Amino acid sequence: MKRIIHILTIVLAFYRFADAQGYKNPVISGFHPDPSVCRVGNDYYLVTSSFEYFPGVPVFHSKDLINWTKIGHCLTRPSQLKLDKCGSSAGIYAPTIRYHEGRFYMVTTNVSAGGNFYVHTDDPAGEWSQPIFVEQGGIDPTLYFEDGKSYFISNGKGITISEIDLKTGKRLTESKIVWGGTGGRYPESPHLYKKDGWYYMLISEGGTEYGHKMTIARSRSIYGPYDSNPANPILTHINENAQSNPIQGTGHGDFVQAHDGSWWVVFLGFRPQSLLHHVLGRETFLAPVRWDTNAWPVINGNGTVDLDMKVPTLPLKPVKQPDYSTSFNESKLGVDWVYLRNPFIKYYSLTEKKGSLRLKSSPITLDEHDSPTFVGRRQEHIDFSATTLLSLKNATEDDQAGITAYYSPQAHYDLFLKKSKDGKHKVFLNYKMGVLNHLANEVEIPGDHVYLQVKGDKDFYSFYYSIDGKEFKFLNKINVWYLSSETNGGFTGVLLGLYAQSKNKNTKAYGDFDEFIYKPTL
Known part of the structure; x- marks a missing residue:
């Protein structure tokens, strides 16, 4: 009887291992x-x-x-x-x-x-x-x-x-x-x-x-x-x-x-x-x-x-593969999106333009321990790309809206659209690293809408823009180090965020984000 139980135990262990292989x-x-x-x-x-x-x-x-x-x-x-x-x-x-x-x-x-x-x-x-x-x-x-x-x-x-x-x-x-x-x-x-x-x-x-x-x-x-x-x-x-x-x-x-x-x-x-x-x-x-x-x-x-x-597991129950991208067609943001601190909801809308997330410029900036107009999702892969389509409206030279690779108020890389004094729109790339603010590039574009893109790999964040969403032009790249916990301290990780901010407390500007496409890359 003991021999039979022993054999049955081996058989059951084999089937369990065969059912789930790591x-x-x-x-x-x-x-x-x-x-x-x-x-x-x-x-x-x-x-x-x-x-x-x-x-x-x-x-x-x-x-x-x-x-x-x-x-x-x-x-x-x-x-x-x-x-x-x-x-x-x-x-x-x-x-x-x-x-x-x-x-x-x-x-x-x-x-x-x-x-x-x-x-x-x-x-x-x-x-x-x-x-x-x-x-x-x-x-x-x-x-x-x-x-x-x-x-x-x-x-x-x-x-x-x-x-x-x-x-x-x-x-x-x-x-x-x-x-x-x-x-x-x-x-x-x-x-x-x-x-x-x-x-x-x-x-x-x-x-x-x-x-x-x-x-x-x-x-x-x-x-x-x-x-x-x-x-x-x-x-x-x-x-x-x-x-x-x-x-x-x-x-x-x-x-x-x-x-x-x-x-x-x-x-x-x-x-x-x-x-x-x-x-x-x-x-x-x-x-x-x-x-x-x-x-x-x-x-x-x-x-x-x-x-x-490579260990035996429970019988695997695969779930639906995550859709990392967002079209902003729903009545509320999905569970992957978060705000910085308690949000001022009046600056956010998913209804004023169907299929768009409208972010209204706030005088609170990403550099402050406060709640800027910002929504973000966690960076989940070392190699990735994140792309958004942005239109900037009612803006002056004091307003900006864009995408950020954000770790903290002292550490974030911002790719944004802004209107210059002569009424033209420009894409800017700025690095915030402690007390250092570095403007890495600026490019004039023909209208008030642009595709903005961040790519990450093991060593660098790279930044691109496009007018048609097909041909992306390289702006600059920078080491990942300056957004790391080792450099900045702290317990969090990088979020990829959409934001709008202004130097003018009476601003009427807003950014319409028509999509957010996040893709892991190999």
Whole structure:
């Protein structure tokens, strides 16, 4: 009988492997850091950080942990998310998503306004509740539920836990520090799991950079003491065996047990591309976990991961290939589009010209920690092109509208249309790099409409314009370095944005954008 069971186990393992032969990392590309995941039946839901962008906390859905579809955002109303004049890489940090008694909870920190809070919903693709704030300091909070009790965990001077009233957020017990990590700096991103009678506390250490790592401890009691895994860290690319890996900065993860019983971890990392600079931001990666009874979890065998993961997976459930382009024919912008901080909606219209996005010039510029007239989508590929058709109306020499490769107020490359004093229209290319503003090129065009194009590769952003949309003329190129996290600091990635701004506070100018075409290139 044992021999038959053994044979059946081998056969089932073979079919599982044959059914799904691996996947490519990252599973969610571009600026999507600090992933957290939960499972409901055969469905998986994932959230990531959003910082100064609105709406906040994108929500993804998957059937296989590999193919993800963005279905909405948790924070879609200014009453949920106050970002007024917040700094770059401020705002919303490190969310966690959990499912409890038929309801989804997303807990996070607004470091610019209010601190730790959570929202809830019965439909993760729909509207979420108003925030419920918790008076426990630190960042990177998570929720844990057991035996009718709700626990709130965050990091401050150490990993801290308290019991709360889930309806009100009020603490029912004093906050207690239960673990300080293994000695790495910035112990953060705690997540708690219970398995085989053990409470496992997963955290990250080392800072969200090249020294990032994931460590774990366990206890028989939720309040500790927690004993560190002798094999820590369980995930890192700081060691020699991963020094040349194209994925770096791995950490800040969340475990999930799949519906077939297997364990997985989602986590962040980044892909250096030019002299070890990265501009896509921190992305979402996936790895298998071996977690035997009463044992410590082991990630992908040796605690490292690859772009090409040749491992058995869940049966793959492919989703519709994303359409990266936008025709602006819908009544509202799609879920890939975000604003800088809380937008002034009066400057945006999808109805005043059918099939166009109208952006009305604002006296707030891209150089400010404010909300300029700007909508953008994440750059998701190292090699890409982004093209838009722009018409500029009611403009004077004080007005401009165009496309920008945007990292922060101190770092953005702008390709824009502007009217000169003599009434002629010109295309300008300007680089903002810290205190340096460099006008790289200007070209006169025959009318008030033009195609503007940005292309990216491993080393450069290149800029083009066209009158007919067929023949594009090269303007200039510049290194990617000056839009990188290594140059500017911060935790975000480059967005490709459409914008309109003016030096005149009484401006009546606007730009009509008739399309936005984003294409990954090989």
